[in-house]
Amino acid sequence: MSEKTYKSLLEKITASCRLIAVSKTQSVDKIKDLYNWGQRDFGENKVQELLGKKDQLPSDIRWHMIGNLQRNKVKYLTDFAHLIHSVDSQKLMKEINKEATKSQRKMSVLLQVKIAKEDSKEGMETAELDAILQDFVDDKYPMIEIKGLMGMATFTDDVGLVEKEFAALRSMRDDRITQYPFLQELSMGMSGDFTMAIEQGSTMVRIGSLIFGARDQ
Numbered sequence: 113m114s115e116k117t118y119k120s121l122l123e124k125i126t127a128s129c130r131l132i133a134v135s136k137t138q139s140v141d142k143i144k145d146l147y148n149w150g151q152r153d154f155g156e157n158k159v160q161e162l163l164g165k166k167d168q169l170p171s172d173i174r175w176h177m178i179g180n181l182q183r184n185k186v187k188y189l190t191d192f193a194h195l196i197h198s199v200d201s202q203k204l205m206k207e208i209n210k211e212a213t214k215s216q217r218k219m220s221v222l223l224q225v226k227i228a229k230e231d232s233k234e235g236m237e238t239a240e241l242d243a244i245l246q247d248f249v250d251d252k253y254p255m256i257e258i259k260g261l262m263g264m265a266t267f268t269d270d271v272g273l274v275e276k277e278f279a280a281l282r283s284m285r286d287d288r289i290t291q292y293p294f295l296q297e298l299s300m301g302m303s304g305d306f307t308m309a310i311e312q313g314s315t316m317v318r319i320g321s322l323i324f325g326a327r328d329q
């Protein structure tokens with residue numbers, strides 16, 4: 113991607129929405145190009161890869177953890193990560209709170225809920241979401257800040273289905289916003305469907321291949 117196409121992508125993303133450049137599998141040099149054009153939010157899905165890149169890049173990058181996160185890796189993130197998008201269990205919440213306490217730094221997270229029809233997609237059911245939200249307001253996670261919800265739509269050409277799934281995530285948030293006013297962010301939309309996600313209220317689009325080209329893995 114050239115600077116010009118990067119700028120035209122930014123124009124398609126409305127002011128209420130932030131672009132997270134998904135840099136997984138991409139080289140440090142490619143990330144530096146985007147950084148030089150002004151991009152500061154980058155997303156990675158593997159902790160080891162993220163740690164390897166971070167030290168070679170400017171410290172004002174905001175790193176987003178977007179992939180499935182194992183509890184034993186949480187300790188590597190709490191010192192510096194800007195936002196963990198993929199929190200999908202109470203166990204993971206407990207671990208993040210524990211490690212954030214050690215790091216003496218509040219950790220911001222999104223709660224990943226299941227919106228896709230297919231079984232393979234991660235994310236929790238609404239019962240677990242509501243249990244976490246209740247525990248959070250009961251102050252069981254004093255070192256965590258919940259910022260909103262994240263969801264991944266079914267991988268399909270059926271745009272109607274994807275639209276429904278994004279709308280469902282938005283309703284999940286809207287239904288809870290009075291009780292839990294901190295649920296401001298909606299992380300949804302990737303290369304193929306970000307325009308629709310923005311129409312459905314996305315505040316963070318996670319875009320990889322459209323920026324960096326197709327990945328090998």
Ligand SMILES: *Cc1c(COP(=O)(O)O)cnc(C)c1O
Nearest residue numbers: 134157178302303318319320321
């Ligand atoms: C890889 C990935 C993306 C970006 O996908 P593209 O289709 O390349 O834009 C977004 N979100 C998550 C969780 C990912 O793992």
